[in-house]
Amino acid sequence: MTAADAPPIVFVHGTRLSAGQWSPQLAALGEEFPVAAVDLPGHGARAAEPWSLDAATQVIAGAVDSLDRGPAVVVGHSLGGYAALEFARRRPELLRGLVLAGASASTRGAWAAPYRFVAGLVPRIPADRLARWNDWMLRRLYPPRVVEATIRAGYAFHTLPDAWGEVLGRFDAGAMRHVAAPVLILNGEKDSVFRSGERDFARAHPDARVELIPRARHLANFDDPEAFSDAVRRFARQLAAAG
Template sequence: MSTLASRTVGESGPRVVFLHGLFGQGRNWHTIALRLAERGYRVTTVDLPNHGRSPWTETQDYGVMAEEVAELLAELGEPVTLVGHSMGGKAAMTLALRRPELLTALVVVDISPVSYPAERSGSDFDRFLTAMRAMDLAALTSRSDADKALSEAVPDPTVRGFLLQSLVRDREVGWRWRLNLDVLHAHLADLGRFPEPPEGAVFDKPVLWIAGAESGYVREDNRAAMTALFPRTRLVRVKGAGHWVHSEQPDTFLSALAQFLDDAATG
């Protein structure tokens, strides 16, 4: 039985499952999930290990993440369209190459099946994690204290607000992170890599690849790696969006996703 926390909206229709990125949680997809449910889809949002309400583990490994998500998908009892952003996109691609029978289609959001140089993929995230780990939670009297404590390391208020969604206050223990900061920091370099696919593995079902036009995570020289593993891929670049495409341009993102889902549902 899967240990991952999840939530499903919609009572019938084709199944869609969402995986969030680093520092995220399933609730990041809630608005899009509701809008898809209104269109007749049954949508499940998942908290990946060491995030949200899912259990903490001793590692953050794409193979392990893929196995845990595969357990959840098997319990749903029918193939799904799997949507993954960033870290969740790599986990989704890993699963698709290892357990293709669990999927009808795949959507990858602003990430490529490549290993990124540490200076490109990890420097900001390392700074964020260092600042979050250094925060004296016992000294916090309000969420605004936490916002101020992160302001130097995370100057963008939108990104800061996103990170602070995982800071919660319990009546018994006080402020705590829902993120396993120590494990995420220890495995940050691993998250920048893409695991070696099984020999000869190819996912030959429909794939939608959505990239932010202002993001550096999907480059022209990444196309060869993508199409070698996922030959039925269609790439959509969203203008005015960076790495967090679905939050920066939600209407455009939803339009592209819904069209893909409708096409997949009708064969």
């Protein structure tokens, strides 16, 4: 694959996080591919912007355009995965491939109930207390090179109720029918909740496959940054080889 063949890659972060989530992947893949990571509305540098899926798709589209290399591989984690599904439906001409990470569970029905409860509970807890707990958890579980960019960027707890409120009840495997590009469903092996519908999601698309990161949980790109980056790299190279 030549530099001219390398597809651009846009990374979309998960709930409460920011573009900093992807610092290991940007470092690992940036020499081979044009890469960018976005802050969704209400998160990171866009903390003051109101959340909406419509605005989220516009942010992703802006990142694809900024790379100026045509349609992109979009990698979305959790909330970012569902935003990427919406982007795939609205802007198919900008999508070369889709990586759904921790976002292959239906957000409809009984599954959504505990998440609605959490979305209602979070605003009642002081944000600084939540931030300290998140900092402690990330530093306990992961080395600084993996999480310090995320910690520095802070957390978007104030956006969580609106973001989950719009996503919950909206997505199931049927959303895959609106994706015109190849799909890699990339989950942590131990992420039992968010990989619960992976087979249904894969069956709903003619060119989708599932790959698991061994022993990884929901934050698979933190649990094993090298394996996660390698999976994205192989997927992007396959798309380039296919033309």
